[in-house]
Each structure stands twice: as C-alpha cells, then as structure tokens.
Amino acid sequence: MDSDYNFQPGDDIRNMGLEEMRRQKVLLASELKAIDAQISDLAFNNYGTYADAGRATHDCSKTFGEMRDKTVNLSGQADELTTAFQEFRSKAKKLAEEQDLVRKSLDKSNPIWELLTLPSRMDICIRAGYYDLAYTLTNYGMQLQQQSHLCKNPLIKKVADHLVEARAYLLEELFNKFAGPLDLAESIKVVNNVRKMPFLTANQLRIAVLQHRDIYLEKQILDISVGIT
Structure with a gap:
C-alpha cells in the first residue's frame, strides 16, 4: 500500500485544501486498484479451492435435497411401519403362547x-x-x-x-x-x-x-x- 496515503478517519476533511483532497483522491484510487489486483491474485491462486467449494456446495445441496425427499417418504410410511410392528408383536405373543402350550403338553406330569x-x-x-x-x-x-x-x-x-x-x-x-x-x-x-x-x-x-x-x-x-x- 502507498505510504503517502495517511488519511485517518478522525481527520477533518473540512480542514483540507483542494490540492490535498485531490491528492487523497488519487491515493484512494490507487489503493482500490491495488486491492482489486490482490483480490484477482487471490482468486487466481485459489481457484481450485473456490471450485472445490462450489462443487462441495452443489453436492451438499443435492445430498440434503435427497435426504429431505427420503424423509418425506419415510414420514408417509411411518403409519404402515407402526401397523406392521404391532402385527409382529401380536404374532410373536401368539407364538410364545403356543410354544408354552407345547412345552406344557410335553410335560409327562401334565x-x-x-x-x-x-x-x-x-x-x-x-x-x-x-x-x-x-x-x-x-x-x-x-x-x-x-x-x-x-x-x-x-x-x-x-x-x-x-x-x-x-x-x-x-x-x-x-x-x-x-x-x-x-x-x-x-x-x-x-x-x-x-x-x-x-x-x-x-x-x-x-x-x-x-x-x-x-x-x-x-x-x-x-x-x-x-x-x-
């Protein structure tokens, strides 16, 4: 950054002369160009990182979209899963009762x-x-x-x-x-x-x-x- 640019936020612009203001304007323009150049260099040197970040953002958006769709489908199947689980519990209980009956029947003391x-x-x-x-x-x-x-x-x-x-x-x-x-x-x-x-x-x-x-x-x-x- 140009060392001639020494304007501080606390300086009163009203105390500057016309020449000083022009000089400060030129310095500001020069600083902006330098910053733009630095940004361009940064973007060029880190293009791969930016590209990866863009792809990662796209992949994340796609993944989250698929997860959202699957979650919606899963929510729709929740009632069916609940019913199926209740039927399974009922059948398991009936099977346990039948096994207990068989066990008692095989007992010679019955x-x-x-x-x-x-x-x-x-x-x-x-x-x-x-x-x-x-x-x-x-x-x-x-x-x-x-x-x-x-x-x-x-x-x-x-x-x-x-x-x-x-x-x-x-x-x-x-x-x-x-x-x-x-x-x-x-x-x-x-x-x-x-x-x-x-x-x-x-x-x-x-x-x-x-x-x-x-x-x-x-x-x-x-x-x-x-x-x-």
Missing part, C-alpha cells in the same frame, strides 16, 4: 397325558370284568361332554366320545354273561350293573336277559343232541 390313556383303560376294564370301574369311566365321559369349553379341544372331545360310546360295548359284555353259565349271585351282580346304564327300561332289561338266556339254553340243547348222536 394331567392331559392321564386323560389320553382313559380310552385304553376303559377297554381293559371291560375285557377284565371291572364293570364298576368301566361304568365310572363312561359317566366321566358324559361329564366331559357336558363341559362345552373343554370339548372345544379335539383331543378331549375324542376321549369323551370314546368313553361314552363304550357304554354299548360294556352293555353288550354284561348281557353276554347271560349267554353262558351263570349262578344266582353273579346274575344279580350283572343285573345291578346293567341297571346303572341310563335310558334302559325294566322291560328292555328283562327282554334282553331272556334273549341271552335262550341263546344259552339253545347251546345246551345242541350240545346234548350232539352228545346223544
């Missing part, structure tokens, strides 16, 4: 295992002649059928149906006793067991007993006839 063995126990009781116990089991089957909330389970319903349907097999086994040799005490015991069966009238009981005794007598007569011949 009463369901004993319940599932009742049909086979019923068959064993009838074949072995434990009619009182068989009658108790068939009554239990009827009680299960009356529990509608329990019979919604297909396994429990199947057990209950088998126990109830086994009454016909039990009744047939009892009546078949009269188709063979039977003393009075055993006859009374069988009749008492038959009378426990629901929906069986006294007349039906008498007819069934007589029919099976006829079968036994016919066998006896046939055996005698075969023996004589």
